[in-house]
Amino acid sequence: MKTLVVAATKAELTYFYQHFNLPEGDFIESKHFDLLITGVGMVATAFSLGKHLSSKYSLVINFGIAGCFDRNIELGTVLNITEDIFAELGAENGDEFLTISDLGFGENHFKSRTDKKVGLPIAKGITVNCVSGNEKSIKNLRTRLNPTTESMEGASVFYACKLQHIDCLQIRSISNYVEPRNKDNWKIGLAVKNLNDWAIAFIGEMN
Numbered sequence: 001m002k003t004l005v006v007a008a009t010k011a012e013l014t015y016f017y018q019h020f021n022l023p024e025g026d027f028i029e030s031k032h033f034d035l036l037i038t039g040v041g042m043v044a045t046a047f048s049l050g051k052h053l054s055s056k057y058s059l060v061i062n063f064g065i066a067g068c069f070d071r072n073i074e075l076g077t078v079l080n081i082t083e084d085i086f087a088e089l090g091a092e093n094g095d096e097f098l099t100i101s102d103l104g105f106g107e108n109h110f111k112s113r114t115d116k117k118v119g120l121p122i123a124k125g126i127t128v129n130c131v132s133g134n135e136k137s138i139k140n141l142r143t144r145l146n147p148t149t150e151s152m153e154g155a156s157v158f159y160a161c162k163l164q165h166i167d168c169l170q171i172r173s174i175s176n177y178v179e180p181r182n183k184d185n186w187k188i189g190l191a192v193k194n195l196n197d198w199a200i201a202f203i204g205e206m207n
């Protein structure tokens with residue numbers, strides 16, 4: 001059984017590609033693991049996993065960068081996201097938000113599943129279509145969901161793995177704080193480097 005490594009963009013796994021001498025391409029098969037680049041967002045991720053996820057995998061690891069709601073966590077910190085929520089999936093009812101489970105149409109909250117020892121701080125994530133960038137929506141998300149991180153794919157990966165009964169992990173490195181948009185404050189290079197260092201060591205030790 002193999003591990004499937006999943007990321008939204010190739011740029012997030014730059015050093016991983018170099019370290020394992022991987023060829024160009026969005027779906028790469030190698031001896032010990034396969035690698036899938038899904039594209040950004042929950043729709044691209046679900047479609048891509050729908051095509052490639054199968055029972056030949058015993059573990060899926062979603063790697064990526066993320067925004068962080070907690071200023072006590074330094075940029076570049078690598079976290080194990082053990083639960084993740086589709087934050088916008090539901091209905092507004094005036095000022096109230098009804099989740100898809102409140103509406104009786106399914107679940108919006110998913111968890112990682114694995115016995116593997118990861119040794120990273122754990123965190124709760126949310127998954128969004130729109131990167132949060134105004135004070136009002138950020139305050140609403142904090143009040144309603146109390147998340148630590150925000151990404152655009154995490155809950156999609158957990159969802160697909162739950163439906164296929166495959167173990168999964170989500171490892172993300174913090175590139176920015178969730179705040180009114182200011183890309184100058186983002187530390188993507190640091191986040192990608194730390195993420196890749198961790199991914200290379202973890203995947204290397206597994207094989």
Ligand SMILES: O=C(O)c1cccc(C(=O)CC[C@H]2O[C@@H](n3cnc4c(=O)[nH]cnc43)[C@H](O)[C@@H]2O)c1
Binds near residue numbers: 064152
């Ligand atoms: O510009 C670059 O050099 C660059 C290199 C690697 C990755 C990127 C991305 O823009 C990745 C997009 C990816 O990042 C996640 N992300 C990061 N911060 C947030 C956030 O505050 N809210 C939601 N998502 C965030 C997300 O999962 C995207 O897929 C650029």
